Amino acid sequence: MLTPKRFIPFRRIAIPVIGQTLPQNALNLARELGGDIVLYPLTPSFHGEKVNSPRQKRKQVSKWQESIGLNVRIQVLPESEGWPSLRQSLESNLPDLLLLEIPYHFQGTFTLHEVLSSTPCNLALIRGPWPEHYGNVLLPLRGGPHAELSLRLALGLHDFRLTALHLVGPERSQIEGPFRGLARILPSFRDLTYKTAASDQPAQTILEESRQADLLIIGAAARPTPETSGLGSTAENLLNQAACSVVVVKSAQPVPELWSGPESERIGYKAISVLVDKWFAENTFHADEFADLHELVTLKEKQNVTISLALPALNEEETVGQVISCVKSALMEQVPLLDEIVLMDSNSTDRTREIAAELGIPVFIHQEVLPQYGARRGKGEALWKSLYVTKGDIIVWIDTDIVNIHPRFVYGILGPLLHFPQIQFVKGFYRRPIREGEKIQATGGGRVTELTARPLINMFYPELSGVIQPLSGEYGGRRRALERLPFFSGYGVETGLLIDVFEHYGLSSIAQVDLQERIHHNQPLEALSRMSFLILQAFIRKLEQRYHLPILEEVNKSMKFIRYEEGRYSLLVQEVVEQERPPMIEIPEYLEKHPHARP
Incomplete structure (x- = not known):
């Protein structure tokens, strides 16, 4: 294990x-x-x-x-x-x-x-005795300048049960500012309890709460008075009066002259950064860690789960056969890791479907699946409908344009899901060379990720800033989670799924795996511009849902593309709209086909 x-x-x-x-x-x-x-x-x-x-x-x-x-x-x-x-x-x-x-x-x-x-x-003062393993740790968070260091130290104690206590003033009815981010993600971490308390006597409140703790971790005061030792009255009183062991921390970072307003709010974002560091360290893997396929099969059989691989495709005759043959041979014929492979075609006009059928793979045209709900263009539509046609408890998707296909693109995604039951969703990441004519540069791919997706994530969803490639096409998850999430029909599908898994199941439910290197056909700039426009719409839609504000209704959904022909420029206007499908569990036909599912 x-x-x-x-x-x-x-x-x-x-x-x-x-x-x-x-x-x-x-x-x-x-x-x-x-x-x-x-x-x-x-x-x-x-x-x-x-x-x-x-x-x-x-x-x-x-x-x-x-x-x-x-x-x-x-x-x-x-x-x-x-x-x-x-x-x-x-x-x-x-x-x-x-x-x-x-x-x-x-x-x-x-x-x-x-x-x-x-x-x-950075300094930590400890007053013992040191508690036994699996004791209770109390971490009060008040927004002081040393709270980030307190949180970092507390999260490093792996053999203890941690309670994060966020103290607010008695006049505040709810957590404000960046601490909302902490309130969203702290409860999702294993062995951690998140509590809030309103109090105008923080030292007394902490002292009462610490009676149930074996260890108390607190930060020094931002501006200690001359009458105190330099820790501040609250920290000094707790250090002397708490019945449990105490650790007082003081950051080496200088405290701003005015510790209020925007300066004090920075601690919320810094604390989120600590949580992201912890997630990155614990939930980032390498495909080689899961190269023992017999071990994966043993875990699969022990858990009594089935696994489906769905391959979205549109005019991929050059690579689809190699992708199917490689994965089918390694993960179905040599070891029984996959229970089914299906091709979800988007009405290709080349031989994509014929090649898949010749290799014995069931083929579906996504426009013809659940036709009563209409046929939309886009990869997300194919992924959404693949939930309907597949049967596995775990579903993996990989793109069919991978030139350097290897079984690790599948077993790397499956590894965390089979090893760790709390993981609901796994994203792949890799080095992305870019092809220019006959030459391949070692880096340069993933332009939309770096220029659009990652800046937006860091701005609006900093909790997800550790996800290396949020737009990668290689990912998978548990059906019971995926069937409860909406799917964007187009290029916004990866963005939407990542955000929704985080919102519904917490940061700890997401993992990422290094799949080493992925070589594929790079798209022209105009196609990347369209992709960015759709991804931006997906972000706005998710922000609407979070804050209950209508934003997209006032946003232009058409895009002007620049054309240059015969020495002159012109404009081509196209409507580029990202639509969203409801969770599959809300579709009656899906419930009939998958009776285990419950809305």
Whole structure:
């Protein structure tokens, strides 16, 4: 069974060591976070020519490694000791996080004031004892400048149950601004509970909530008063009064002079970025991880699921035969991974359908499927109707214009779905060479993705910004999810499905797989312009549904194409409208054919 991937929030963690006794609480936290540990000895016995010899250093490192149980690195400080020496070394090496344990590090070695006033890197103060695995972690989020760091640290604790508590003022009836994004995606993460609470006494509310927790993670104040230690009154009170263990974090990023309005709202977007980092680390795979086809078949049989491959096509006689032969041989004849392959043709005028039929593949013309609902042009229409004609519990789609076809284009998509039951939808991504005449450039494909789709996603759906190729034609999902989603009929189908899966099932339900490289026939610029226009309409439609605002009714749906012939320019006006089909589960004929489905 494939081991779940792990989010590593900090790659290099610095921990000072006093004498020969290791700070166990700090080390336990570092082990949970999974980064490389760098120990900074703060003792005269580790300085001097004799003790600092290579032999003595190896002996000391070996002793600590044996004690810690993992590999560590030792960073020897200059002769002078204390905070100035450590700070100088941290400035030179810049670790991602400095861990200091209370009271271990503050018994005559450092003062809290000097550390807080001049730490060159992110800081976490831990007051133990360190809780047992699978304990409860409380993470209050109030929108302070250190909330992003708090969230990053909390999400790195994989063996704990995390509760994110978003505190708002008592006069607010709902979450505002960018924190709506957090409210949408935090509940979808495994082992995480998202709660909100209105309070004008945040310290007391957090203290009450922490009675059910084993560990409390909080951020320092944005502007601590001179009367406090530098943590702020809330963090200081919780550090001293909470019955559970406490971690207080302080970001190395400078706090703006005015921490309010737009500046304070930035934390919501930064926190979303942390969630995207976690998703990217845990839900991004490589096709080679699923190359053991017998293992996939075993998982399929154990789960008692069937798998369908639907191939959308329009005039692909040059490549469709190779695509079908490759996949059918590897995934049906050599191993029984696929239960069916069907061709969903869009009324090709070449030999596409004949080639598929000769290879023993059922052929459907999408304009003739469910004719009572009309026949629309577009790839999305073919995909929507393929739900009706296929029978598999899992459905995979790949394009039929792939020149370098390989079975990984299918088993790579299937891998996460068979290994992880929470995954509902998988997108493929790859390097996309671009063909210019007889030459192929290593990069340059995916122009609509980079110039249209990704900017719009980052602007309106930043939670999906980690999806490398949102418009890729190789993807799949579970029928029980896909049948409940609307389908755009044209080029907006990939955009619409990605957004709807996210809205209905959460970010954690989406995975992506590196399929290495895809070579296909690149489209001319005019076709890409039309595609972009349709994708933009799809985005607007989804924003209408999210915010309940009529936007497209006021938007022009015709497009002027520029023509240049015989030395003169002219305009060709065409209507380019993206339409949407309802969820297939709302179609009576589908329910009759698939009686398991329920609206």
